[in-house]
Amino acid sequence: MFDVHRIRHTSSIASWVFFVGGVGYLAYHFVLVGHQYARVIFSF
Amino acid sequence: MCPPSYSFSPLDALWHHEPAAMSILGGGLVSLVGLGGLLVALRRRQQAMGGAWSALDHGDLPTQAPPPLTKPTLAAVALALFMPVLTVAVTMHDRAALRACIASNVVGEPANCTAWGGLGDSVGQHLGWGMVVTVLLLPIAVLVMAALTHLRWRGDYIRALLELATRRGPSERYRQTAWEHDEGALRRLLSRRPPGFGVAIALWGAVGLAIVAFGSGVVRSLTTAINGLNGIHLHGNLDARLAESASMLDPHLIVAGAFMGVAFGILVAVRRATEDWSHPPSWRATAARFALGTGCLVLASPLAAENANPVPASVRHFNEQSASVAYLPITPPNLVGHRDVPYGIQVDIVERAVELDGYAVGDTVRGDTGELEDMLRRKRELWLSFHPDRPFPGTVNVAVDGRTTVATLRPWLEAARRAGYHEAIIILVQTVPFAHAPLGVWASWHRLTGVDVALGCGRAGAKRLDMDGDVEAMARHALEAPRGMACMPTVEP
Numbered sequence: 269m270f271d272v273h274r275i276r277h278t279s280s281i282a283s284w285v286f287f288v289g290g291v292g293y294l295a296y297h298f299v300l301v302g303h304q305y306a307r308v309i310f311s312f
Numbered sequence: 313m314c315p316p317s318y319s320f321s322p323l324d325a326l327w328h329h330e331p332a333a334m335s336i337l338g339g340g341l342v343s344l345v346g347l348g349g350l351l352v353a354l355r356r357r358q359q360a361m362g363g364a365w366s367a368l369d370h371g372d373l374p375t376q377a378p379p380p381l382t383k384p385t386l387a388a389v390a391l392a393l394f395m396p397v398l399t400v401a402v403t404m405h406d407r408a409a410l411r412a413c414i415a416s417n418v419v420g421e422p423a424n425c426t427a428w429g430g431l432g433d434s435v436g437q438h439l440g441w442g443m444v445v446t447v448l449l450l451p452i453a454v455l456v457m458a459a460l461t462h463l464r465w466r467g468d469y470i471r472a473l474l475e476l477a478t479r480r481g482p483s484e485r486y487r488q489t490a491w492e493h494d495e496g497a498l499r500r501l502l503s504r505r506p507p508g509f510g511v512a513i514a515l516w517g518a519v520g521l522a523i524v525a526f527g528s529g530v531v532r533s534l535t536t537a538i539n540g541l542n543g544i545h546l547h548g549n550l551d552a553r554l555a556e557s558a559s560m561l562d563p564h565l566i567v568a569g570a571f572m573g574v575a576f577g578i579l580v581a582v583r584r585a586t587e588d589w590s591h592p593p594s595w596r597a598t599a600a601r602f603a604l605g606t607g608c609l610v611l612a613s614p615l616a617a618e619n620a621n622p623v624p625a626s627v628r629h630f631n632e633q634s635a636s637v638a639y640l641p642i643t644p645p646n647l648v649g650h651r652d653v654p655y656g657i658q659v660d661i662v663e664r665a666v667e668l669d670g671y672a673v674g675d676t677v678r679g680d681t682g683e684l685e686d687m688l689r690r691k692r693e694l695w696l697s698f699h700p701d702r703p704f705p706g707t708v709n710v711a712v713d714g715r716t717t718v719a720t721l722r723p724w725l726e727a728a729r730r731a732g733y734h735e736a737i738i739i740l741v742q743t744v745p746f747a748h749a750p751l752g753v754w755a756s757w758h759r760l761t762g763v764d765v766a767l768g769c770g771r772a773g774a775k776r777l778d779m780d781g782d783v784e785a786m787a788r789h790a791l792e793a794p795r796g797m798a799c800m801p802t803v804e805p
Binding site for chain 2: 276279283284289297298
């Protein structure tokens with residue numbers, strides 16, 4: 269009834285998407301915060 | 313109002329056995345021990361790898377597989393990570409304590425608040441010692457962890473190679489998978505060598521930077537939240553800047569969304585094209601990726617709160633002029649609404665309790681306003697006895713939250729009017745989550761809206777606040793009128 273292999277492949281791809289999305293989201297906010305702090309520290 | 317005096321000296325803090333300084337020093341020692349253990353483990357693994365990799369480079373199969381990572385090595389990793397984690401934790405506590413100390417002394421006598429100065433100080437004025445230690449330890453930790461990871465990748469690769477090359481015939485386990493033809497599998501494996509040392513360094517460098525960024529983000533969002541609780545708002549009017557950044561049409565979000573969409577598309581396409589469909593992927597790896605993705609979202613939460621509350625350009629000027637430990641100068645409550653609230657007689661309605669300058673004087677359910685009226689009258693008489701030749705200001709601050717109804721509030725304002733007060737400043741306290749924060753409830757601040765309301769509508773043209781409903785609606789209504797031109801009708805005797 270359930271194609272276990274297909275479920276595992278699909279969830280694997282979904283987990284890659286979630287993982288890369290999470291890392292990207294973190295990186296995006298990290299860059300924004302870094303920009304803010306760099307502006308304060310180096311006065312530009 | 314003089315600012316409180318406070319000092320910043322790590323050596324003084326150590327001398328006086330400041331707990332934060334002592335624990336960070338101890339944490340540094342623990343981390344050094346962990347790093348030492350890691351170096352030993354690294355050397356051993358390098359020896360264990362022996363000539364396996366060079367044999368591979370010469371086209372020969374290695375004869376012996378290197379051992380996998382051992383538990384002592386993992387323990388050493390945990391010890392080495394102890395210092396940055398502890399620095400973040402202690403700094404959070406330290407900054408919160410310092411803020412609370414300064415906040416409690418904004419009014420009144422100057423007080424001595426000392427701080428050790430950890431991670432949070434790196435931004436703003438001082439390069440905190442915790443930051444210095446972390447910055448020194450970070451490259452070492454990154455190099456060691458990268459070397460370990462690099463060796464692990466190579467070890468795993470050699471083990472897989474040997475397992476394939478040395479087993480005889482397809483076993484039951486392998487028959488379930490695509491690894492039925494040794495030669496094809498070996499060729500595939502050989503064509504995919506593990507990533508090099510540079511990739512490992514990049515990976516661990518990103519992890520280390522994320523830890524530091526997370527620390528700074530947590531410290532700042534926590535102190536902002538604490539300041540909100542204390543009625544202290546940092547760097548100007550938060551409300552205006554929140555309004556700017558709260559829009560869903562924020563260009564940052566649109567650009568980020570576009571990039572993420574393209575990245576997702578490429579990722580899915582590559583993954584589907586390269587997936588070996590006869591060989592099911594490990595469910596453990598799938599679960600780990602989901603967990604790591606969730607962890608990233610959680611880590612990004614304080615950063616998102618931070619970005620929703622950006623540091624204004626004017627902040628940089630404070631670097632030169634201020635010698636304070638505080639990241640930014642403390643200003644009196646900066647309110648939305650008619651005006652800043654002066655320090656004065658303060659009535660708080662907190663759920664059921666009614667408090668006058670912090671002392672319980674009544675209960676909104678019982679509605680016994682006599683004690684409040686009596687106390688307010690005594691305060692008025694006391695003030696008049698000190699200033700017999702001046703008119704009584706007659707203003708009382710009344711702090712309520714958005715859930716309070718006008719019907720609940722009205723008898724207490726009536727009591728104030730009977731006690732000789734002619735004006736109330738209604739301070740509406742609302743808890744507002746930071747925009748953009750995925751876990752927004754984690755980080756919120758208190759918005760205070762100050763509204764001048766005359767007690768009694770004797771003045772011509774004043775706007776009468778005789779509606780029912782909650783105080784929030786009343787405040788909105790009152791703010792439509794000019795300052796001093798909103799009034800609460802009273803039951804005249």
